[in-house]
Amino acid sequence: MRSIRAAATGAVVMSLALAATACGGGTDSGDGAGGSSKTLTYWASNQGASVEVDKQVLQPELDKFEQQTGIKVKVEVVPWSDLLNRILTATTSGQGPDVLNIGNSWTASLQATGALLPWDEGNFAKIGGRDRFGESALASTGVEGKDPAAVPLYSMSYALYYNKQIFADAGIAKPPATWDELVADGAKIRAKGKSVLGAEGSNPSENIHHVFVLAKQHGADFFTADGKPDFTSPKAVESVKQYVDLMAKDKVIPPGNAEYAQNQSVSDFAKGKQAMLLWQSAAANLKSQGMKEDAYGVAPVPVQKGAPGSGTQVNSMAGGINIAVFKDSHNLDGATEFVKFMTSDAEQKALNKAYSSIPPVKSAQEDPEFAGPSMAVLKDTLAKSAAALPQVATESQFETAVGTAVKELFADAAAGRAITTASVKAKLEKAQQQMPAA
């Protein structure tokens, strides 16, 4: 009996001890923000075809960094669907990575939490100065007038990818430059039994990218100058309606795409079922799905008719990935050193080549690797006619609210319900009511 009691007491003591360490742990463990000066943790976003591909791309580069500096980088590739939640959790607990990737449209929202290291002149000087980066990429690194919360890493822009064979079969000589031309070409393509244009109707972020560009083309914005949501102006409503009408009225986006959210439209295009795709930096993705590079052409995203045309009217959001440092990192010097390495000319060329994105670092952009005809379209768009998504603290809520409204409108269109100015306005009004007051 006594031995049993001793065992029980032992078990209790042990569990309490375990509990105590579980609560207080982290501060001195080797992981996360508490790492020693010889290690760093890095959350990389999923850029390649899969998490595994990313690890294969990144690991040799990280080994190079370790050789140069003696700092070991533990990398974790986080899928997009988890990344924002993981960052928010790390923000509340203070137990995050040292360095992380963020979608550039979230930067202002994350900047508001105060968890990211501000990039003032001093910090920029450590990585070679802010002049090294392109203007449009810098535009999405935080709220205007504040020190950026992140540094551009990969840049992307939207383009119109079109299947050359389908265009030839339908007797279309050149890719459409305006939306009217696209709709007219659509009729010819449909007559050949192919679907016209792909969309990811159930993916709120994709929806946002497209309606944002259309709104810019109409001269509308989703936020007032002082950063308040303004979703229901006649021009904003018109822009959203124009995008959903591509399915409802113009019949160029097939109804089935209303439920796409897993990049099915890219697969449809790669398999040759569909004539056109609006996507950012799709080359690596299409290649991994077996589509040959000479099977498709790349053209700027269509604009509204009438001058000024392509190259002057906004036809892409300034897409891309930023790299940021967690303020709570115990190895800020090492983290800054790592950002310097990742934004160096050599790494910029290697990584952007692997991901078919464009280097935001100007000197790396000059590399012949990024001079091919399709790359030229993306580069040109980024330099001349791409606009950064609103850099306001409520950006991520805007993506959810308006992106979901467009998803619901697509669902209505797919079910054959009428899309009217009133129905679009009602959805946008609801979205605006969901926005936080402050």
Add this chain to the structure above:
Amino acid sequence: MTTTVLKEPVRGDTPGAARDPRRTGRTRRTALPYLLLLPALVFELLVHLVPMVIGTLMSFRSITRFTLRDWNNAPWNGLRNFRVAVDFDAPAGEALLRSFLVTIGFTLCSVALCWALGTAAAVFMQDTFRGRGLLRALFLVPYALPVYAAVITWVFMFQHDNGLVNHVLHDQLHLTDKPSFWLIGDNSFYALLTVSVWKGWPFAFLIVMAGLQNIPRELYEAAALDGAGMWQQVRRITLPSLRPVNQVLILVLFLWTFNDFNTPYVLFGRAAPEAADLVSVHIYQTTFLTWDFGTGSAMSVLLLLFLLVVTGGYLLLTSRGRRAGNG
């Protein structure tokens, strides 16, 4: 309630032991199991209670993108988050109410179907026949599969353009004029219900089958001698004997279905269609996508209170019924 009294007095070393050795022995006997349970209890506390307490604390604060990082010192908000959650004239409250009603309807349908299917299958499987073992094993497959793998397979089957469901309903059986959408729009409710029932009924089957083993065969034999048919036997013997089992089963199914997050999240992604916007996903959206952590926490607390009331009421009702039935 009876307690087994130790037959042999045990030598004790506490002061009380000298006076009443039998009593100490009993105390030690009753204390030991609790001591052994303590490690589990401590971890249960850590895993469940601590987050619950933190969540409740959060629900009284104004936690937004600006205060998130240091939420411990976020401004005290009193009951304002709760007021926002239950203000049914404002957008947040209205959406929560709608989502709550959808969840109630969905849960009632799902539990009823799971229970009916599970019971029917269990009763049917009582008779021995060729291939019974194989069939039993097959019935348990949905219960054994990892949720993500199972639900993502359903996503493929529900696809509009090349899903199996539309292929069968439209192309083969010609039941619909044109292929339907299952993952967006109003039909999403039925898609969710289908997956939920498919996932839930094997559990009901398993529990009812176990309950059936406890019913003495003699009862059926006697009933058969008295001329009771199959249906009468089920109604007069099987169902009443299963009552205690069913009470627990229905409660557990209700709680699981009501709180299910995985199924709708995998099926519809982060923005569920209105017709299938379950409360669990809705709270996730409010908290993590709208970055309104305070209101999200308040909604969770309200949900917890609701489930506590429902569970308490249900237990009270069923235990009274049982006492009356026994008395």
